[in-house]
Every structure is written in C-alpha cells, then in structure tokens.
Amino acid sequence: MAQDLVDGLLIKARSHLPPPSEPLGKLSKRDRKGVAVIKLKNPPVNSLSLEVLTEFVISLEKLENDKTFRGVIVTSDCPGIFSAGLDLTEMCGKSQAHYAEFWRAVQELWLRLYLSNLVLIAAINGVSPAGGCLISLTCDYRVLADNPKYNIGLNETLLGVVAPSWFKDTLVNTVGHRTAERALQLGLLFPPAEALRVGMVDQVVPEDQVHSTALSVMAQWLAVPDHARQLTKSLMRKPTADRLVKQRDADIQYFLQFVSRDSIQKSLRMYLDKLRQKKG
Numbered sequence: 001m002a003q004d005l006v007d008g009l010l011i012k013a014r015s016h017l018p019p020p021s022e023p024l025g026k027l028s029k030r031d032r033k034g035v036a037v038i039k040l041k042n043p044p045v046n047s048l049s050l051e052v053l054t055e056f057v058i059s060l061e062k063l064e065n066d067k068t069f070r071g072v073i074v075t076s077d078c079p080g081i082f083s084a085g086l087d088l089t090e091m092c093g094k095s096q097a098h099y100a101e102f103w104r105a106v107q108e109l110w111l112r113l114y115l116s117n118l119v120l121i122a123a124i125n126g127v128s129p130a131g132g133c134l135i136s137l138t139c140d141y142r143v144l145a146d147n148p149k150y151n152i153g154l155n156e157t158l159l160g161v162v163a164p165s166w167f168k169d170t171l172v173n174t175v176g177h178r179t180a181e182r183a184l185q186l187g188l189l190f191p192p193a194e195a196l197r198v199g200m201v202d203q204v205v206p207e208d209q210v211h212s213t214a215l216s217v218m219a220q221w222l223a224v225p226d227h228a229r230q231l232t233k234s235l236m237r238k239p240t241a242d243r244l245v246k247q248r249d250a251d252i253q254y255f256l257q258f259v260s261r262d263s264i265q266k267s268l269r270m271y272l273d274k275l276r277q278k279k280g
C-alpha cells in the first residue's frame with residue numbers, strides 16, 4: 001500500500017477508491033506517521049451490509065500486512081451516524097446460504113478487529129447501536145462526540161433478537177458483568193455522559209475535537225513498543241476470541257436456525273417497517 005494512503009482509507013459500499021487525504025489535526029507529521037483512518041461510508045446510515053463487512057476486512061488485512069502502519073482510527077463519513085449496525089435487510093427474506101455467508105462475514109470482521117495487532121481507536125462521531133457499538137467495542141479506546149443524540153449500546157433485545165455470546169463477551173470485557181447484563185437485557189442505548197459513566201466509552205469530547213483527541217490518544221498508545229503491547233493485547237483478548245474460533249460453524253448454524261424462525265423474521269420486518277414509517 002502506498003505511503004500516501006496513510007491519511008485516509010475509505011470504506012464505501014460501491015467503490016474501492018481511496019479518498020483524498022484529509023487534515024489530521026494538530027499533531028506533527030511524525031506523530032501521524034503510520035496512522036490510517038478508516039471512514040465508514042455506506043449512506044444513509046452506515047449499515048453493515050455483506051459488502052461493507054467484506055471491504056472492512058480486506059482493508060484491515062491490507063493495513064495489518066503493511067508494516068508502515070501501526071494504528072488505525074475507525075470513524076464515520078455519514079454525518080451524525082457512526083453505524084446503524086448490521087444491515088437488517090441482509091437478515092430478512094434471504095436464503096440460508098446468504099444468511100450463512102453474511103454471518104461468517106460478521107464473525108470475520110469481529111475476529112479481525114478484536115485481535116488486530118494494530119492500535120485501533122474508535123472516533124465515534126454519531127449514533128452507534130448494536131453492530132455499530134460492537135465495532136467500537138473491539139477497538140482499544142473509544143472517543144465519543146458529546147451530542148445527546150449519539151446513543152451507543154447493544155439494543156438487540158429491542159428488535160426481538162439476542163446479542164450472540166461473543167457480542168456479550170465483548171461488552172462484559174469492557175464494562176463488567178453487572179452493567180453488561182442490565183444493558184443487554186434492557187437493550188440500553190446510552191447517551192454520552194452515561195456511556196462514559198459505565199465505561200462503554202473512554203472519553204467524551206466536543207464534536208469538533210473527536211478526531212484530534214483520537215490522534216492524541218493514538219500517539220500515547222504508539223509510544224509503547226509494539227511487541228509488548230501486542231502480546232499483552234493478545235493475552236487479554238485471545239481467550240474470548242478462541243471461544244468463537246472453536247465453534248464458528250456451530251455459531252453459524254445457530255444463527256441460521258434463529259434468524260429463519262417465522263417469529264424472528266416477523267420481528268425484524270416489523271422493526272424495519274417502523275424505521276421506514278418514521279418518516280411519515
């Protein structure tokens with residue numbers, strides 16, 4: 001990957017073109033060296049379609065394999081929306097083969113992000129439910145913009161579905177068991193101050209400072225020798241990831257059975273209809 005891609009690597013639904021470089025705040029060039037920015041761009045709501053999931057994995061793999069990169073800032077190009085989570089249309093009215101391919105892609109992205117050797121900082125510049133929250137939870141540090149509309153959490157139960165065990169594990173590892181249990185059962189979406197209080201995010205800053213704060217935090221994490229930090233990250237995270245790795249196929253089968261149920265299809269359709277009717 002060319003060195004001049006360092007400033008930006010855009011994930012679009014239908015284009016692989018890299019964007020023009022964007023300003024990276026106040027840090028010196030030296031501090032910025034080796035830091036890529038992945039901006040999710042799948043308007044209108046950055047839903048995680050099969051295509052986006054696949055491109056995300058490919059982008060991460062390229063960055064992992066390119067030794068000029070040591071850190072990635074994950075953020076959004078859609079105003080006010082970090083990600084609306086998994087694309088609900090991928091889970092409604094499709095074939096079993098499609099559900100299996102989709103779920104494997106969700107697993108793959110989670111594994112890549114959760115075990116990444118790179119330092120991952122989430123610059124959360126919008127609302128972040130369910131799968132959107134999960135992406136941020138896989139990062140090493142989360143900076144959330146201070147806007148009362150920017151709720152974050154795993155709200156799956158409100159859709160009538162269940163967050164898989166590895167979504168649950170990721171949350172438990174971040175906020176602890178009791179907070180996770182309450183948040184998961186109630187499908188809580190936390191506004192910024194609450195998200196900070198429960199440890200769902202590490203910092204809440206004014207909206208125009210999200211990116212520069214993410215860069216400052218990145219500089220701190222990159223000051224640690226890579227090998228020691230990477231081994232420590234693996235020590236902390238591998239047992240959780242291994243639980244999924246050991247039963248990936250069974251997890252896919254469970255998803256297939258679950259999502260194919262008439263009652264679940266009905267719940268997902270009703271939820272989508274509600275979203276669509278919201279406009280009036």
Ligand SMILES: CC/C=C\CCC/C=C/C(=O)SCCNC(=O)CCNC(=O)[C@H](O)C(C)(C)COP(=O)(O)OP(=O)(O)OC[C@H]1O[C@@H](n2cnc3c(N)ncnc32)[C@H](O)[C@@H]1OP(=O)(O)O
Nearest residue numbers: 045047084085086087088089129130131161255258275276
């Ligand atoms: C065994 C395990 C089984 C199952 C596990 C499943 C785990 C699931 C994980 C998930 O991530 S499920 C997705 C959960 N996401 C949500 O609940 C968020 C839903 N969306 C919203 O709340 C809002 O859209 C918003 C993100 C707050 C943005 O609001 P805004 O008013 O700006 O946009 P609007 O609601 O009008 O949406 C525009 C457009 O986008 C469609 N949409 C929204 N979210 C999704 C989505 N996740 N997937 C697909 N499509 C989505 C919405 O319907 C509108 O479409 P339209 O233009 O055709 O009307």
